[in-house]
Amino acid sequence: MQGLYLHIPFCEKKCVYCDFYSIESTDLMEGFVGRLCTELSLRATTEKPCTSIFFGGGTPSLLSPTQLERILDRVHAGYSIAPDAECTMECNPGTVTLENLKAYRSMGINRLSFGVQSFVAEELSFLARIHSADDADKAMELARAAGFDNVNMDLMFALPPQTLASLGYSIDRMLALGPDHISAYSLIFEPGTPLYAQWKKGHVHPHAEDLDAEMYAYVMDRLGAAGYEQYEVSNFARNGRTCLHNLTYWHADPYIAVGPSAHGLLDNTRYWNHRSLAAWGAKIDAGVLPQANTEVLDRHAQLVEYAFLHMRADGLPVQAAQQRFGIDLRRALQPQLQHWIDAGMVRDTGNTLRLTRDGYTVCDDITVALLDALDRASASATT
C-alpha cells in the first residue's frame, strides 16, 4: 500500500477549531496549482503503485474542474496509480455543485468526504462553519446524483454547546442520509486556533471528561447499532468501505505528500514541507524540494509507530509484527494483555490484538503501557 496526499490550503473561511494549514486568499489558487504540479514532478516516482489518492485541506472542493484536471494529469504522468485506487476529495457541503461533482467523478475521483460536523444550527455557528444542516442533506443528494457510491461524513462531538440529545439528533439526521463512512471526532482544543484562545480566556469550556466519555460511548453505540464497524478511534465504515488512504497512515505504510505543510513517509523517513504557502512556493520556484525537514526513523521509532498506529486503528497484527520486528506480542505484553482482555478492553481476534469499544475510550493509556512493555521486551531480547 502506498498513498498520495495533496494538500489544498485554501478555505472560504477558516473554522475556529481547525489547525490544518489553510488561508482565505483564494485568489492565490491559480499560482498554487502550478507549483503543486511542479512539486508532483519533483517527487515523481513510479517505483510502487499508489493505492490511494487523497485531496485534503483546506477545502479541495474549491478547485475548479480545470484545475483538478491539471493536477490529476500530472499525477498520472509522474506516478503509477493502481487501477482500483481509492481517490478521495474533501468537500465543504456548502460549496458543492452537481456540475463540479459530476466533473470530479468523470476525472476519477471516486470517494467524497463531507465536513458535516453537526446538524444543529447553533453548533455549526459555534464552529464557524459556512454551511447549514440542510446544505448537508443537499450535498449528499448531489453526491449520489453525481454517481458517488463511497461517501464519508464528518461528525463532531463534545462541542461546548452540544448535549447528548443534540448529538443524538445529529446522528439521526446523518444516519438518515446513509453515508458509507462516518468519521466522528471529539473536539480538540488545538493550540494556535481561535478556539484555543477562547478557552484560555475563559470564554468557552470543554466538557467534563465524564460527559465527553458518555458522548463517545453513545457515538460508538449508535453507529455500531446502525451497522457501522469501528476500525479506528474516530472512524466507522459500512459494508467494508474503510478509508484505504487513512489506513495507509495507520498501518505505517508509505505515503507521498505534496503541498504546503504536507507530511510524507518514504523509506522509513518522514519529511514535512514548509508550512507557509510563500516558503513552500519559493523553494519550488527555485527548483528544489519544498521540505522543511526530514526525520529518519530508526528501528525503535519504527516499532513505536507501528505499534501505536495499529493499536489505535484495526488492531496489532500478531504475525506481521513477529515477521517485521521479531516480537511475540502475546508474550511481550503480558501480564497487561490479560488484564486488558479480562477488563474487556482488548480482544484477541486470532490475527490481531484489537481494541474494543471500552478499549478505544482509554486508547492512550493502553498505548503507553504497550510501548513500555515493548521496551522491556526489546531490552530483554538484546541482553
Place this chain on the structure above:
Amino acid sequence: MQHFRNFCIIAHIDHGKSTLADRLLERTGRVTKREMVYNQILDDNPLEQERGITIKLHAIQMAHKDADGNEYCLNLIDTPGHVDFSYEVSRSLSACEGALLVVDATQGVEAQTISNLFMAIDQGLEIIPVINKIDLPSAVTTIDNVKQQVIDLIGCKEEDMILASAKAGIGIDEILDAVVKRIPPPTGDPKKPLRALIYDSIFDSYRGVIVNVRVFDGVLREKDKILFMATGQQYDVDEVGVLHMQRHRTGELSAGDVGYFTAAIRRLQDTKVGDTVTLSGNRCASAIEGFREVKPMVFSGIYPADSDDFEDLREALGKLTLNDSAITFEPESSTALGFGFRCGFLGLLHMEIVQERLEREFNQVIVTTVPNVRYRVVTTKGEELWVDNPAQLPNPTLIESLEEPFIRAQIISPTEYIGAIMKLCIDRRGVMLGQTYLSADRVDMTFELPLAEVVFDFYDKLKSNTRGYASLDYEYSDYKSGDLVRMDILLNGDQVDALSSIVHRQKAHEWGKKLCVKLKELIPRQMFEVAIQAAIGSKIIARESISAIRKNVLAKCYGGDISRKRKLLEKQKEGKKRMKQVGRVEIPQEAFLAVLSID
C-alpha cells in the same frame, strides 16, 4: 603558650557568625580584601553557603598584635549552627578556652544560642558577649532589650558587652582585644604524654583523612606512632601543621596548639570526633572526657528512582561516608520500591543535606521514604529489637513492649505565641516541663516530646505558627513506651510497605484519614478504580477511592500528526517508568513522601 588564644563563636543562624569570622580574618590580614569577594570563607561547601549555615567544622589561625606590640596567635574554631550537630559543637567547644557570644541586636537570644552557650559555660569557657548588627535602623528600638536579655542570661556587666557590626566593620578591634585580654591562654604540659582531642576530620582523596586536633598535653610530631583511644586504631603520622587559609605545615603541634595531621588514614570512621589521640608507645593516663559514639536518630529509605541504578547508589553512599561519618546505610528491599538502602541520619537537616548531596554531587536520582525514628521493641520471648523501618515491626501479638525516643525541646519565643506553641506541642503529644521569662516579652519553654512527632514538619509548623519568631533546640532524652501501632496503607488490597508508619493509637484514625486523602491527590487515576485503605492489622480505619479514567484518547491522528504523537507517547512512557508499581497500581515517587505534606 601564653600567646595562644583558642576560641569559637556561638550564634544563632543569621545572627552574623560567618560574617564576623570573615571580618576577623580580614582584619588580622589572614585574607585579603580580594579574597573576601566571595563572602563567608569558612562556609566553603556550596550547600552551606546556600543555606547560610555551617555544616562542617573549620578552624583557622590568625596573627594579632595588641596595643603593646605583643604578637598573639588566635585560633578561631568555627562551629556548626544546627541542632543535628550539637555533639560536634560540644567537641569544638572543648577545644577552646573562650567563646564569642554573638547576638543580633534586632532579634535577641534564640534557643540554639542558649543551649550552646550553656554547654560552653559548663565547659568553663570565658564568654565575650557581642551585640551584632547595631547599625541596622531597627536596632535603635530593640538593642536595650537585647542587652538586658544577655545580662540576665550570663550575668555580665553592660560594659562587658561589645557593640559591633560585622558587616560594617564596627567593633572588630575591640573584639580582637577582648579575645587577647579576657580569654585565658591554654594550659597543658608539653612534657607529658601526648593527649589531643579530635574535634573534626575531613576526607581528602589524595592524603586520606585530615584530622583536626587540639593538643592538650605533650607534642605531636611527624613520624610519631599514634593511637586513637576509642577506636584502638594505630597510625604513623605523615604531616603536621596549622590551618591558615590553607594547611600550613609546621612539623609539630605542642600543648595548647590547634592544628591538623595526616597519617594515610583511609577510613573516616577511624577518626571519631571527640576521640583522644595519644602516642602508642607513650600513652596518656586517661582519655579526654566527653567522647561518645554518634548514633543516627532519624532513618529513611533511599532508593534509586530507576532500580537499575542500585549499584551506583551504593557507590555514591560509600563515597559520601568518606567525608560524613555520621551516615549509616544498609541494603533493604521493598516490594514497592525494589532494592535500596535504609539510611540513618543525625537529624532532619542532616537527612536533607545527604539527599541533596546525593543528587547534586553524585547525580543520583533517588526516591526517599518518609523519615522515622528507631523504635525499641521487646518481644514476648524477651528479645530486644531495634526497628528503624516501620514495615519490619513484628506482629503486635509478638510485642511485649514498644518504646520510642523522646527529646527535651527548648523553645524561645515572644510571649504572644505561647498559646500557639502550647497547642502545637500538645498536638504532638508533648508535655511541658517548664517555662521561664527571659524578659517581659520573651519566654523560654521546655517540652518533652516524642522525636517521631518532631520529625514530621514540627519545625516548619513552629516557625509558621509564630511568624518565624520562635527558635528551637533539642537534646535527646530517653526511650519511653507508648501506645504505638503500625499503620499500613493498602492499594487495591496490596500493602505498600514503604508507606507503613508507626503512630500513636489515638492519632491513628485521623492520621490514616489524612494520609488516604493525600494519596488520593497524588496518585493519578488509572484504567481501573483504586481503593486506598489505611489499616491497623486487619482492621481498616480509613478509605478513599480513585475513580477510573473515563476517557483518554486523542481523537485525531493523520499523516501530519504521527511524529508529534509518537514523541508525546514516548514522553508519557518515560513518565510511567518513573512510577513505582504495587500490584497493578502505579504510584508516583512524590507519594512516598506524602506524609510530609499533610497539614
